[in-house]
Amino acid sequence: xxxxxxxxxxxxxxxxxxxxxxxxxxxxxLTDNEIPGAATQSAHDDEEDDEVxxxxxxxxxxxxxxxxxxDMATSTVELSLGRHFACADFCNQAVEKAAQAxxxxxxGRRSAxxxxxxxxxxxxxxxxxIQLEMAILTPFHPEAFYADTPPEEADEIINAEQASSxxxxxxxxxxxxxxxxxxx
Numbered sequence: 001x002x003x004x005x006x007x008x009x010x011x012x013x014x015x016x017x018x019x020x021x022x023x024x025x026x027x028x029x030l031t032d033n034e035i036p037g038a039a040t041q042s043a044h045d046d047e048e049d050d051e052v053x054x055x056x057x058x059x060x061x062x063x064x065x066x067x068x069x070x071d072m073a074t075s076t077v078e079l080s081l082g083r084h085f086a087c088a089d090f091c092n093q094a095v096e097k098a099a100q101a102x103x104x105x106x107x108g109r110r111s112a113x114x115x116x117x118x119x120x121x122x123x124x125x126x127x128x129x130i131q132l133e134m135a136i137l138t139p140f141h142p143e144a145f146y147a148d149t150p151p152e153e154a155d156e157i158i159n160a161e162q163a164s165s166x167x168x169x170x171x172x173x174x175x176x177x178x179x180x181x182x183x184x
Contacts (some may be wrong), residue, residue: 009067055108058184061101068097068174084163085154088140091170092117095137098177099124105184115141121173130176133147133169140166 045126075090095117102124103111111123116136139145149157158166 057104061104065101084158087163092140
């Protein structure tokens with residue numbers, strides 16, 4: 001716990017500053033005047049390659065990234081329950097939402113998506129290593145997975161060790177996305 005300027009205690013979340021943490025936890029909307037650097041730009045700012053273009057959707061990106069984090073938490077629960085396909089499915093969903101959050105920041109809209117996470121990663125400018133992690137999770141979109149596997153057999157095809165490795169891949173993608181979304 002740390003103590004704030006007004007003497008109250010708080011538990012800091014890694015990677016979140018107090019204003020962003022408050023916004024995510026309490027649903028406070030961000031206006032252009034509250035987004036750091038949105039009101040005015042100096043000559044120095046014009047020279048920099050800005051990560052967040054003028055037409056980006058910061059609020060939408062934050063909300064979608066929060067959903068991705070929730071899906072990762074759910075994947076942990078599913079793994080502990082022995083529901084290995086559900087774990088992989090939630091990892092797939094988390095990665096898709098994280099990538100779409102990047103799309104909202106960079107393009108102001110979601111990117112077209114056809115269940116190929118590696119292609120989605122490429123579309124949003126993910127580094128090659130992140131695209132490869134995303135490709136690992138592509139087969140676990142239910143529509144694609146159930147095309148070849150009956151639902152009642154899904155958890156028997158994926159074991160706990162495999163599900164854990166899928167969680168590691170998803171976490172790598174979410175860390176990459178977090179560094180972009182939370183700095184917007």
